[in-house]
Amino acid sequence: MTTPQGLDVRFRLNGRPEQLHLQPQELLLDVLRERLGLTGAKRSCDLQVCGTCTVLVDGWAVSACSTLALEMDGADVTTIEGLASDDALHPLQDAFVRHGALQCGFCTPGMILTCAAMLEERPSIDTDGIREHLEGNVCRCTGYAGIVAAVHEVARAQGPVRTPTTEHEDHQ
Amino acid sequence: MNTEQTTIVGQPIPQNQSPDKVTGRAVYTGDISLPGMLHAALVKSPVAKGRLLGIDDEAARGMTGVRAVITADDLRRSPIGCRDIRYGVVVRDRPILAEGRVCFVGEPVAAVVADDPRTARAAADAIMVEVEAEDAATDLPTAMDDGGPVVHPDAFEVEDGLYNTPIQLTYGDTNVCLEFEAAEGDVDAAFEAADRVFERSYTFPAVYQYAMEPFTVLAEAGDDRITVWSSAQHPSQVTKDLARLFGRPLSDVRVVVPFVGGGFGSKSFTHVEPLAVALSLATRRPVRLELDVAEAMTISRRHAARSTVRIAVDASNRLIGYDIDLAYDTGAYTLLGPFVAVAGAYRGLGAYAFPAYRTRSRLVHTNLPPAGSFRAVGGPQAAWGLEAQLTRVAVDLGLDPLEFRRGLVAERGEVFRAQRTPMDANLHDGLDVLAGFMGDDVAPAPALEGQWSVGTGMSLGACNPGASPVSTALVRLSADGSVVVSGGSTELGQGVKTVLRQIAAEALGVAYERTSVMATDTGYGPYDASTGASRSTTMSGLAVQRAAQQIRRRVQALAAEQWGCEPEMVEVADGVATGPDGPSISLGDVVRRHFGHNGGNFFAAGEVVQSEFPTTPAFWELAGGVVTAAVDRETGQVQLLAYGSFADIGRVINPLQMEGQELGAIVQGIGHTLFEQLVWEEGQPLNSSMIDYRVPRAGDVPSTLRSRFIENGDGPGPYGAKGGGEGGIMPVAGALAAALQQATGALVDDLPMTPERVWRAVRAAEEQDAEGGAA
Numbered sequence: 001m002t003t004p005q006g007l008d009v010r011f012r013l014n015g016r017p018e019q020l021h022l023q024p025q026e027l028l029l030d031v032l033r034e035r036l037g038l039t040g041a042k043r044s045c046d047l048q049v050c051g052t053c054t055v056l057v058d059g060w061a062v063s064a065c066s067t068l069a070l071e072m073d074g075a076d077v078t079t080i081e082g083l084a085s086d087d088a089l090h091p092l093q094d095a096f097v098r099h100g101a102l103q104c105g106f107c108t109p110g111m112i113l114t115c116a117a118m119l120e121e122r123p124s125i126d127t128d129g130i131r132e133h134l135e136g137n138v139c140r141c142t143g144y145a146g147i148v149a150a151v152h153e154v155a156r157a158q159g160p161v162r163t164p165t166t167e168h169e170d171h172q
Numbered sequence: 173m174n175t176e177q178t179t180i181v182g183q184p185i186p187q188n189q190s191p192d193k194v195t196g197r198a199v200y201t202g203d204i205s206l207p208g209m210l211h212a213a214l215v216k217s218p219v220a221k222g223r224l225l226g227i228d229d230e231a232a233r234g235m236t237g238v239r240a241v242i243t244a245d246d247l248r249r250s251p252i253g254c255r256d257i258r259y260g261v262v263v264r265d266r267p268i269l270a271e272g273r274v275c276f277v278g279e280p281v282a283a284v285v286a287d288d289p290r291t292a293r294a295a296a297d298a299i300m301v302e303v304e305a306e307d308a309a310t311d312l313p314t315a316m317d318d319g320g321p322v323v324h325p326d327a328f329e330v331e332d333g334l335y336n337t338p339i340q341l342t343y344g345d346t347n348v349c350l351e352f353e354a355a356e357g358d359v360d361a362a363f364e365a366a367d368r369v370f371e372r373s374y375t376f377p378a379v380y381q382y383a384m385e386p387f388t389v390l391a392e393a394g395d396d397r398i399t400v401w402s403s404a405q406h407p408s409q410v411t412k413d414l415a416r417l418f419g420r421p422l423s424d425v426r427v428v429v430p431f432v433g434g435g436f437g438s439k440s441f442t443h444v445e446p447l448a449v450a451l452s453l454a455t456r457r458p459v460r461l462e463l464d465v466a467e468a469m470t471i472s473r474r475h476a477a478r479s480t481v482r483i484a485v486d487a488s489n490r491l492i493g494y495d496i497d498l499a500y501d502t503g504a505y506t507l508l509g510p511f512v513a514v515a516g517a518y519r520g521l522g523a524y525a526f527p528a529y530r531t532r533s534r535l536v537h538t539n540l541p542p543a544g545s546f547r548a549v550g551g552p553q554a555a556w557g558l559e560a561q562l563t564r565v566a567v568d569l570g571l572d573p574l575e576f577r578r579g580l581v582a583e584r585g586e587v588f589r590a591q592r593t594p595m596d597a598n599l600h601d602g603l604d605v606l607a608g609f610m611g612d613d614v615a616p617a618p619a620l621e622g623q624w625s626v627g628t629g630m631s632l633g634a635c636n637p638g639a640s641p642v643s644t645a646l647v648r649l650s651a652d653g654s655v656v657v658s659g660g661s662t663e664l665g666q667g668v669k670t671v672l673r674q675i676a677a678e679a680l681g682v683a684y685e686r687t688s689v690m691a692t693d694t695g696y697g698p699y700d701a702s703t704g705a706s707r708s709t710t711m712s713g714l715a716v717q718r719a720a721q722q723i724r725r726r727v728q729a730l731a732a733e734q735w736g737c738e739p740e741m742v743e744v745a746d747g748v749a750t751g752p753d754g755p756s757i758s759l760g761d762v763v764r765r766h767f768g769h770n771g772g773n774f775f776a777a778g779e780v781v782q783s784e785f786p787t788t789p790a791f792w793e794l795a796g797g798v799v800t801a802a803v804d805r806e807t808g809q810v811q812l813l814a815y816g817s818f819a820d821i822g823r824v825i826n827p828l829q830m831e832g833q834e835l836g837a838i839v840q841g842i843g844h845t846l847f848e849q850l851v852w853e854e855g856q857p858l859n860s861s862m863i864d865y866r867v868p869r870a871g872d873v874p875s876t877l878r879s880r881f882i883e884n885g886d887g888p889g890p891y892g893a894k895g896g897g898e899g900g901i902m903p904v905a906g907a908l909a910a911a912l913q914q915a916t917g918a919l920v921d922d923l924p925m926t927p928e929r930v931w932r933a934v935r936a937a938e939e940q941d942a943e944g945g946a947a
Contacts, residue, residue, distance in 0.1 A: 039203035040196020042433070044384050045465055045862040052384055080196035093194035097186045100828040103836065104665030105193030106384040106433030112194060127875065134870035138862065140382050140434050141665045143835030144870040145877050 011072040013038075014082025022069050029053045029064035032079060040080035040109040051137030054110030055079045061117040080109035083116065091157065092116055095150035103141030111137045115151045123158050130155070174823065174885035174892025180678045181891050184828035188669040188689060189431075198431045201388040201403045206458040209390070210239055212451050213292035214467060215282035215299045217274035220539040220855025221308035221321065224272055224301070227282055232295040237287040240454040241299070244271035244281075252453045254446075255419040258328065261409070261441050262339055265328040266505040266542070268417070268446045274303060275323060275504035276541050277855045278470035280444075285451045285459055308539035310855040312476060312501045315347040315538045323347050323504060323537035339510045341535075349502070350510050350535040352517050356590055357528025362493025366484035370565045374557035375922045376905075377849030378476035378501065381546050382867050385433020386468035391448035392458040393418075398425045398449055399695070403432045405439040405662055406702040411694040413442040414449060426695030435664035436840070437545030438472045440704055441507055466860035472544035473850060475500040475512055479520065479557035489569045491527070491580060496520040498533040498554055500543070507544035509535050515638050516550025518589065519902075520558050523599055523634035523794055524580040525588040539855050545704055547837060548635050548793075548898040552844060552905065556923060559631040559906025563913065573910060574610065574630055578603050581632075592636070593787045596886055596894075597820040599632075602796050605880045606630045609798040609816030622804040626813070629910020630798045633902025636789040637705045637895055641780055644698035645715035647676055649723050649774040651767075653747045653760035655682055657720075658690040660700025661712035666897055667829030668708040672716045674825055675890050679720035681727075681744030682759065698777070706793055706895025709825055710888060711780050717890040718778030726774055727762050734765075791887050794820040795899030797838065799874075799907040803915050805938075808931030810846060810912070814876035817903070822887025822894035833897035834879045841904025843868045847924050917941065 006023045013036070020031065032038045032055070041064050042052040048063040055064045056078040057071075083090045092112050095101070102108045111134070118125065118133050125133070130151050131144070139147060192198040215227070229241045247254040247268055257271065258264040270281045281301055286292035309315035309323055327343040341349040363369060383403075390401040398420060404410045407427040415425045432439065444461055451459040463471070477500045484493030498516055502509030517533035533550075566576035581603070582588035582595035610628055648656040657676045663669045669689040677684045690697060700712055727749050728739040735742070735751040743750045750756040757765075763772050800814040815838055824830045847866045851858040859865045879900075885892030905923055912918050912925070917940075918933035 033203070034205075038196070039199070042200070042385065043202070043462075044386065044433075047861055047863055049862045050384065080194075084195055089191065089194065093191075096194050097190045100184075100186065100832045102187065102190060102193050102665070103667070103832055104384065104432060104434040105190070105198050106200065108193050109196045131870040131873070131875075138384065138867055138869065140384050140436070140840070140867060141836050142832055143839035143877070144868075144873050145835050146832060148870060 007070060009070060009073045012076045014078055024070060026069045028067040028069045031069040038079050038081050042106055051110040051114060052107050054113045056113055056117055059120060061114045080113060091154045095154050099146040099150035101146035101150040107139045119155060125155050127152050176891055178678050178891060180674050180684050181825050185670055185826055187667050200385060200431045200433055201390055201401050202462050204390055204401055209458040209460055210285045210455055211289040211292045212459050212461040213284050213296035214280045215296045217277055217279040217281055219303050219305040220277050220310050222274055222303040222305040224274060225304055226302040228300040231298045232284060235295050237291040238295045240285045242283055242454050244269040247450055252450045254417055256417055259413045259417055259442055260331055261508050262331055262510045263328045263341055263506050264331050268450060276539050278541060283447060283451055285455050308855050309347055310539050310852055312478060312499060312536060315536050323539055347537040348534050349537055350513055352514050353532045354517060355530035359493050359495055359528040359530040362528040363484045367487040368485045369482060371482045372561055373480045376477045376553040376556050377923055379474045379844045379848045380469050380850055381436040381438035383434030383436055383438050386463045386465050387443055387471055388462045389445050389448040390460045391452040393449045393452040400445050401428045401430055402445050403439050404429055405435045405704060407692055407694050408660055408699050410442045410445050417446050429662045429692040432664045436547050437704060440545040443471045469860045470541035474546035475502055475543040477553035481557040481561040483561060483565050494526040494529040496531050500535050501538050502535050503538055503540045503542040505542040507542050512550040516554045518636050519551040520554030522558050522632055523582055525582040525586060540852060547901050551635050551902050555633050555902040556905045560909045563910040574607055593789055596792055597794050601882050602818045602820055605818040606796050606798050623806050624802045624804050625915040626802045627911040627915025628800045629907045629914055631903035631906030633795045633899050635793040635899055637793050640701040641711050641785045641790050642701040642782055643711040643715040643780045645719050645778045646698050647719035647723055647776050649759060649763060651760050651763045651771045653686060653758050655687045657687060657716055658697045659712040659716055660692060660698045661708040662692045662703045666833055670829055671709050671825045675713050675717050676720045679717045680724050682747045686747055706898045709893050710895045713890045714780050715778040719776040722776035723774050727759055730762050730766055731757060791894040793895060793899040795903055797903035797907045799911050801908055801911045803912055805916060805934050808927035810930060812874040815874050816878040817900055818880045818882060819896055819899055820882045821896045823883050823885050823892040824881050825893055830896055831879060834900045835877055837900030838904060839868050839873055841901040844923060845905040845908050845925060849924055
């Protein structure tokens with residue numbers, strides 16, 4: 001099921017240049033998973049609502065399951081595999097581990113990337129803001145409390161000083 | 173009571189391999205690619221019930237990239253060569269592919285294998301299935317009607333071995349395939365003597381477990397070996413089914429479980445693994461079968477249920493008789509249904525020592541997708557009617573619902589169910605925790621517009637975890653002092669591998685960091701009956717503890733021999749054996765010295781067998797919840813403000829994992845209480861996507877969540893642990909119903925409590941108030 005013509009697409013992927021010959025119908029999620037071996041983005045709802053396939057495109061959190069790979073031409077793409085630096089986890093990754101913000105881990109890559117984009121935009125977001133922002137990322141295991149606590153800890157560390165709240169018991 | 177002091181057990185250690193999960197390195201079944209791997213797609217029944225007249229696959233077979241198309245006719249023939257095509261947990265009713273007739277919309281009737289998923293899907297769509305549709309039983313009331321459509325006129329073979337007593341089901345002219353009843357005391361006399369009888373019926377919807385990873389399997393099968401990678405919860409059971417279906421010895425079938433993207437019961441038992449194996453045998457290539465969400469919704473779900481609860485009260489406001497009548501919709505194939513119905517019958521009695529009771533439970537076939545396991549099987553459905561009704565009776569009698577329950581719960585040591593394990597906890601501790609939560613001030617609802625009323629309610633939940641107490645484990649000490657643990661319980665995210673490492677480290681005397689744990693692999697790894705029913709920490713944990721203790725004793729014996737002392741005088745801690753006079757040796761050196769070589773291993777196997785547990789359940793899983801909620805009387809909208817819970821857990825091996833299990837269970841309970849339900853119209857699914865089927869989002873969870881774990885070291889597991897992780901889901905609906913009742917007087921009988929249902933219940937309560945006022 002390929003069309004005769006494809007297109008050459010150049011973009012940056014996790015900080016490195018990438019060039020691919022793509023068919024117009026190819027989805028970003030398939031290209032990442034099947035052609036580039038980056039399986040951190042997961043397929044689940046396939047409808048852009050659950051968030052497991054989230055990647056960052058020019059800093060925006062997008063659903064790779066419903067994004068055409070061709071649209072990556074000239075873009076800067078970050079997947080979960082590119083978030084940590086060589087010797088250290090990203091603060092969100094580290095906080096997720098410590099707070100028990102994950103169980104099965106299937107939603108985790110998308111969840112962390114969504115939160116990374118969110119913190120870029122709203123570095124001092126409060127817990128209500130975090131909950132609201134996570135509408136597009138579903139976790140079926142944790143009940144979200146650990147996720148909210150982990151993200152809030154990173155937000156507090158990055159943003160202006162805020163009133164401390166206890167984990168899982170914030171009364172905002 | 174186990175009061176052993178521990179240093180590693182009890183620590184909030186982050187989950188095993190969680191760095192892999194946050195960096196995308198964790199490999200799930202669908203992430204595995206093998207050389208030459210093909211992709212499968214399913215052709216499914218378009219109707220709920222009918223005779224299969226023909227399958228036209230000519231166009232599909234001619235498509236470029238299609239490698240095979242198979243139907244039921246191909247299964248017994250070479251090159252697939254099935255010995256049988258039906259399998260099941262209790263009854264072998266489910267075919268690998270529908271043969272002769274179809275029983276629900278979405279039942280696989282054919283499968284395509286192609287070079288890539290798109291081609292496979294396109295070919296599957298090009299296959300025409302001709303079915304003569306028949307009248308179908310697509311809901312519980314229709315299925316229970318005499319003279320209505322019958323799902324299965326003919327009986328199926330009974331599966332052997334999983335449970336001690338084979339269960340015979342009824343087929344023929346009824347869809348009620350199992351009827352179970354238990355009673356103690358003279359319940360009829362109690363109702364005759366009653367001053368007042370309270371009766372009400374409740375319904376509970378079919379809900380989907382919604383593991384985020386849809387069921388996925390990769391099979392590589394040939395004449396000499398079958399290897400399957402599957403997101404299976406119970407790989408030992410899958411191994412056994414594959415061996416029987418394809419006529420292979422157990423030793424030639426290997427099921428590997430990579431990272432699993434959530435289970436909650438949906439991945440319990442054998443699902444599409446036999447189909448993937450058949451496709452691999454048909455093509456002699458590795459085949460990946462990755463279900464989409466709509467397909468995954470047809471492999472397992474929670475049983476929809478109805479219950480009628482009757483309570484007899486005497487003139488002194490004492491409960492003297494209790495009667496619950498349950499019906500569970502098990503769908504077209506039974507999966508664990510018979511067990512669910514029986515478990516539900518007991519779970520509908522809670523932890524209460526009723527003076528006289530009767531519980532009846534019926535299991536009903538429908539032309540809907542099969543219902544299987546979901547966290548606390550059968551329990552939330554039964555607890556819903558029980559707990560909602562207890563609150564209503566208490567309120568009606570002018571009694572405090574919590575104190576009313578306090579007078580009913582079984583006391584520690586009391587035999588409150590004939591031939592069952594006596595109560596192994598002090599439930600008053602839990603009730604005290606709930607009473608404390610109820611007295612707490614809760615943050616006010618934030619700036620609510622509309623006519624909001626706030627209420628607080630409580631409920632209990634009691635499970636008789638029923639899975640077989642059968643586990644094995646292997647522990648290996650290497651020549652550098654590091655330890656490998658393997659158990660047969662699969663890691664679904666519940667944290668079992670972390671907990672098993674902690675138990676092994678504690679029991680052997682090494683640091684947690686010196687341990688690692690293997691992926692579950694039935695090719696070489698130990699057997700385990702299942703991963704579910706709150707049994708991993710207790711049963712698999714016990715097997716690991718016993719294996720680790722054997723290695724510790726061996727180390728002590730070898731060191732003692734060298735130092736000329738008694739083995740029990742040798743201390744083993746943090747990877748070092750120390751003698752009474754101070755000599756010490758690292759565990760790695762004990763291994764090397766024994767072998768006289770720079771390498772070697774000490775292996776030990778641990779096991780748990782059924783006969784160790786003469787009565788069931790192995791422990792009672794007891795939980796309770798308190799919820800404070802705001803209700804908008806104008807719109808029926810409900811907002812949860814705070815939730816508090818207790819779990820009577822014996823000993824917490826890892827507080828971080830345990831809290832995750834508890835909160836996860838509560839939030840899944842919020843899902844079925846407020847909005848989750850699978851909807852069908854004449855068997856056609858109406859909401860098989862995440863857009864139409866809402867699971868709780870972060871914003872649906874109350875901002876105040878508190879859980880308390882009661883630890884008395886009184887469980888049968890390692891260090892006095894009981895199982896956990898299921899109980900928390902049971903009290904949610906009952907607690908919220910109580911909160912709504914307190915806030916508005918509304919009585920909701922049907923879950924989920926949609927705004928419309930709540931609004932109607934609020935209106936009904938207001939009208940009754942007005943009438944009462946007028947009279």
